[in-house]
Amino acid sequence: MTATTCFHCGLLNADNPFVLTVLGEPRSFCCLGCQAAAQTIVDTGLGEYYRFHQPDQQPVDTALSEKQQQALRVYDRDDVQNEFTTLSSDGSKSALFLIEGISCSACTWLIEKRLQQLPGVAFVAMNAATHRLSIQWRPADIQLSDIVKTLLLIGYRAAPYLPDEAEQVRQRTQRQFILRLGVAGIGMMQAMMNAVALYSGDIGQVHERWLWWTSLVLTLPVILISAWPFFTAAGHALKGRQLSMDVSVSIAILSAFLASVWATVTGQGEVFYESVNMFTFFLVLSRFLEFRARTLSSTQGNALVRVLPATCSLVEGGSLREISIRDLLDGQVIRLLPGETSPCDGTVVRGQSEFDESSFSGEFKGSRKNIGDPILAGTINQVQSIDLRVSHVATGSAVNFLQQLVDRASAEKPRIAELADQGSRQFIWSTLLAALLIGLVWLWYDPERAFWVVISVLVVTCPCALSLATPTALAQAMAQLKKQGFVITRGYVLERLAQLTEVAFDKTGTLTEGRFDLSEFTRCPDADRYGLSEAHLKYICGALEQYSEHAMASALKPLAQEFSSAALPIEAVEAISGAGIQGQSAQGLWRLGSAVFTNFRAQESASEGTRLYLTCNGDLMAKLRLTDRLRSTVAPLFGNLAALQIRTHVLTGDSNTVAETRLRAAGLSGQFIPGCRPEDKLRWVEQRAANPLAVVGDGLNDAPFLAGAAVSIAMLEATDLTKTQADVLLFTNDLQVIAKAIRLARRTKRIIRQNLIWALLYNLLALPIAALGLVAPWQAAIGMSVSSLIVVGNASRLRK
Amino acid sequence: MDILLLLIPVTLVLLAIAGLLFGWSVRNGQYDDLDSPAQRILFDDDEHMVPKPTQNSDQNRDQNRDKHD
Numbered sequence: 022m023t024a025t026t027c028f029h030c031g032l033l034n035a036d037n038p039f040v041l042t043v044l045g046e047p048r049s050f051c052c053l054g055c056q057a058a059a060q061t062i063v064d065t066g067l068g069e070y071y072r073f074h075q076p077d078q079q080p081v082d083t084a085l086s087e088k089q090q091q092a093l094r095v096y097d098r099d100d101v102q103n104e105f106t107t108l109s110s111d112g113s114k115s116a117l118f119l120i121e122g123i124s125c126s127a128c129t130w131l132i133e134k135r136l137q138q139l140p141g142v143a144f145v146a147m148n149a150a151t152h153r154l155s156i157q158w159r160p161a162d163i164q165l166s167d168i169v170k171t172l173l174l175i176g177y178r179a180a181p182y183l184p185d186e187a188e189q190v191r192q193r194t195q196r197q198f199i200l201r202l203g204v205a206g207i208g209m210m211q212a213m214m215n216a217v218a219l220y221s222g223d224i225g226q227v228h229e230r231w232l233w234w235t236s237l238v239l240t241l242p243v244i245l246i247s248a249w250p251f252f253t254a255a256g257h258a259l260k261g262r263q264l265s266m267d268v269s270v271s272i273a274i275l276s277a278f279l280a281s282v283w284a285t286v287t288g289q290g291e292v293f294y295e296s297v298n299m300f301t302f303f304l305v306l307s308r309f310l311e312f313r314a315r316t317l318s319s320t321q322g323n324a325l326v327r328v329l330p331a332t333c334s335l336v337e338g339g340s341l342r343e344i345s346i347r348d349l350l351d352g353q354v355i356r357l358l359p360g361e362t363s364p365c366d367g368t369v370v371r372g373q374s375e376f377d378e379s380s381f382s383g384e385f386k387g388s389r390k391n392i393g394d395p396i397l398a399g400t401i402n403q404v405q406s407i408d409l410r411v412s413h414v415a416t417g418s419a420v421n422f423l424q425q426l427v428d429r430a431s432a433e434k435p436r437i438a439e440l441a442d443q444g445s446r447q448f449i450w451s452t453l454l455a456a457l458l459i460g461l462v463w464l465w466y467d468p469e470r471a472f473w474v475v476i477s478v479l480v481v482t483c484p485c486a487l488s489l490a491t492p493t494a495l496a497q498a499m500a501q502l503k504k505q506g507f508v509i510t511r512g513y514v515l516e517r518l519a520q521l522t523e524v525a526f527d528k529t530g531t532l533t534e535g536r537f538d539l540s541e542f543t544r545c546p547d548a549d550r551y552g553l554s555e556a557h558l559k560y561i562c563g564a565l566e567q568y569s570e571h572a573m574a575s576a577l578k579p580l581a582q583e584f585s586s587a588a589l590p591i592e593a594v595e596a597i598s599g600a601g602i603q604g605q606s607a608q609g610l611w612r613l614g615s616a617v618f619t620n621f622r623a624q625e626s627a628s629e630g631t632r633l634y635l636t637c638n639g640d641l642m643a644k645l646r647l648t649d650r651l652r653s654t655v656a657p658l659f660g661n662l663a664a665l666q667i668r669t670h671v672l673t674g675d676s677n678t679v680a681e682t683r684l685r686a687a688g689l690s691g692q693f694i695p696g697c698r699p700e701d702k703l704r705w706v707e708q709r710a711a712n713p714l715a716v717v718g719d720g721l722n723d724a725p726f727l728a729g730a731a732v733s734i735a736m737l738e739a740t741d742l743t744k745t746q747a748d749v750l751l752f753t754n755d756l757q758v759i760a761k762a763i764r765l766a767r768r769t770k771r772i773i774r775q776n777l778i779w780a781l782l783y784n785l786l787a788l789p790i791a792a793l794g795l796v797a798p799w800q801a802a803i804g805m806s807v808s809s810l811i812v813v814g815n816a817s818r819l820r821k
Numbered sequence: 822m823d824i825l826l827l828l829i830p831v832t833l834v835l836l837a838i839a840g841l842l843f844g845w846s847v848r849n850g851q852y853d854d855l856d857s858p859a860q861r862i863l864f865d866d867d868e869h870m871v872p873k874p875t876q877n878s879d880q881n882r883d884q885n886r887d888k889h890d
Binding site: 069073127129130147148149192195196199200203204207211228231232235238239242 | 825826829832833836839840843844847848850852853854856857860861863864
């Protein structure tokens with residue numbers, strides 16, 4: 022690990038990394054969260070983790086405030102637990118959790134080891150492939166919230182998980198694939214051993230027949246278990262008057278198998294059992310790899326449900342009662358505590374607060390809400406508790422509006438995926454026609470040999486190589502990209518990535534980190550009169566914000582820790598909603614907040630980020646600037662994309678245009694469009710439908726935007742709705758992987774083309790030779806296998 | 822070569838048993854996680870598996886692990 026990347030998460034470090042001595046060496050970290058996680062891991066004796074872990078470039082966000090810890094307590098309530106836990110007879114409880122932040126198998130190890138250290142945890146099993154944690158604990162010894170908190174402290178987020186229908190189907194399909202693969206593998210090896218004996222030449226007629234019959238018995242399970250789904254799929258395709266790859270695969274397998282059975286029963290001709298087995302094995306393997314790459318995304322949880330809380334507090338005649346959101350009715354009044362997400366649309370009837378509407382607007386600054394103001398479902402209360410009159414439950418709420426936009430856009434997606442099969446369709450037709458014609462000619466010329474010549478033609482022109490050419494290359498490329506955190510969920514993505522000419526980005530949360538950071542701190546001359554150094558002033562800012570829940574407070578809180586030696590006690594801290602914060606110390610009244618709040622007349626013109634002012638008794642002490650930092654990988658990404666001759670655009674919900682200069686400096690080559698609503702973004706994408714365009718986004722507001730584009734890429738932090746629309750999920754914060762993926766997609770396209778050319782060339786050469794009756798069926802089988810192997814070998818070059 | 826008459830049926834029976842066991846292990850969920858078991862062996866974390874009669878918790882842990890693995 023070099024000094025320029027974070028020791029824990031592997032992300033490129035900012036200019037001044039945090040440093041901590043881990044395992045005897047000073048290591049640098051990108052953020053306090055990663056540093057704290059590393060400290061915890063080493064302190065609990067699990068430093069071994071760092072020997073094997075592969076960083077996922079996902080910074081740890083462990084800054085747990087009191088309120089968030091309170092929110093975790095909700096997991097300890099029985100009525101909440103009843104929804105997802107099961108109670109066993111000895112009093113212990115078990116549940117399934119979905120874990121976010123897993124990058125490698127070392128993570129699995131770390132989670133299991135760390136949880137096993139906790140008293141009261143009876144059983145832990147972590148599945149690295151599905152990111153599911155199965156845990157059993159004794160409620161008498163440990164609270165569930167403590168378990169979740171322990172995970173948070175080492176850098177993983179956990180959410181209760183209930184397997185749904187789709188998940189069960191996924192698991193069944195995976196098991197079926199493994200069974201098919203195993204059966205085909207065993208059959209292939211055994212049949213090949215028999216084939217060695219058969220082709221050795223030193224075998225008598227009778228023994229040959231025995232081995233034929235043995236091979237038949239060995240191949241039957243492969244046909245019935247491993248290859249059967251190809252036949253049923255082919256049957257469906259034929260019923261729908263379509264010719265799919267499955268049809269050609271089925272024709273090849275069945276014709277070779279039936280010819281072998283015919284030869285075995287009649288005792289003349291040749292058998293191809295080993296070819297049938299091998300072909301089936303490779304085909305199932307490529308389909309399985311494709312399936313794994315495709316379904317990994319669904320393990321990240323689905324549906325909108327996780328965004329919304331399962332219960333809420335109903336205000337009834339002055340008292341509070343917890344009810345399920347399913348029982349909520351229009352017109353009821355509910356209370357929202359700070360940190361809670363609104364389960365419904367409504368209007369404020371008591372109190373005032375600020376709401377995080379970032380999932381709708383993409384804007385992280387809180388939006389002020391007073392009595393009578395509307396609240397949207399899915400927004401988060403940030404400051405203090407308010408009462409809300411429910412206006413829309415479920416259908417008709419703003420979240421559903423976004424869902425409708427998404428549905429519309431995805432319905433309009435071009436159906437390129439289906440086109441992939443069309444090339445082979447014509448090929449199958451021509452092969453079948455050719456075989457028929459050749460058969461008729463031979464029937465007229467030499468009826469004795471007609472059957473075997475037709476079989477040779479069918480086997481030699483079997484579209485094995487052709488049908489393996491595309492899926493193997495795609496599977497290899499997808500596996501390669503998956504390793505780097507670029508997870509493809511739809512089959513057509515690689516094809517489209519290779520053609521891309523433009524990429525559009527959302528700004529907040531995609532190109533930026535989506536959280537505030539102190540970017541500038543200026544001490545003012547007045548501070549001299551109080552004899553306060555810059556460190557003192559920073560400490561005071563931190564101390565003032567210590568108990569605030571505001572989005573900006575998290576950037577300032579760490580300041581108090583940097584200067585703990587000469588603590589200045591700050592008392593009577595009071596937050597004034599939407600304005601700032603004030604407190605008393607020996608020096609007098611401190612105020613930290615907007616220009617209006619601190620009575621300071623701002624002279625600066627509009628600039629990027631948010632300005633705050635610190636005053637003491639009305640004297641200006643310091644000016645602060647908070648900005649949402651650009652990710653460190655943005656500039657290299659723009660550079661790489663420019664090298665690939667791809668234009669970059671940025672669309673943002675933020676109306677501030679100052680970010681443009683920074684993005685231009687980083688290498689933005691296309692448009693910068695500020696102040697976009699979700700509808701505007703969708704319209705922009707639709708206008709460019711002619712150009713192959715990829716979009717990258719994260720927020721709920723990006724969902725329609727993503728659904729409308731040729732290729733959509735969602736960040737890991739993206740809301741679930743956005744993720745369900747994405748063709749690609751980024752499991753890394755290193756944006757450069759996008760450029761890598763485009764490069765690999767172009768290589769994949771080249772390799773697929775090579776494979777197809779080779780397969781067609783082989784078939785064109787072999788067909789006339791077989792048609793003349795010069796190829797013995799066993800020679801045809803070898804030709805078919807070798808051509809398939811060459812295709813598979815060529816595809817595996819993509820792994821490098 | 823007539824020994825084949827004996828060897829072939831023996832192979833087939835062994836294969837059938839292997840196939841059935843494989844099917845059972847798949848249905849039992851032993852192949853659900855294809856990634857982490859390959860790496861788990863690399864960690865030097867087996868000190869607690871050295872028998873220490875007084876440490877009950879460690880033994881429980883091992884049993885649970887065995888159940889899962």
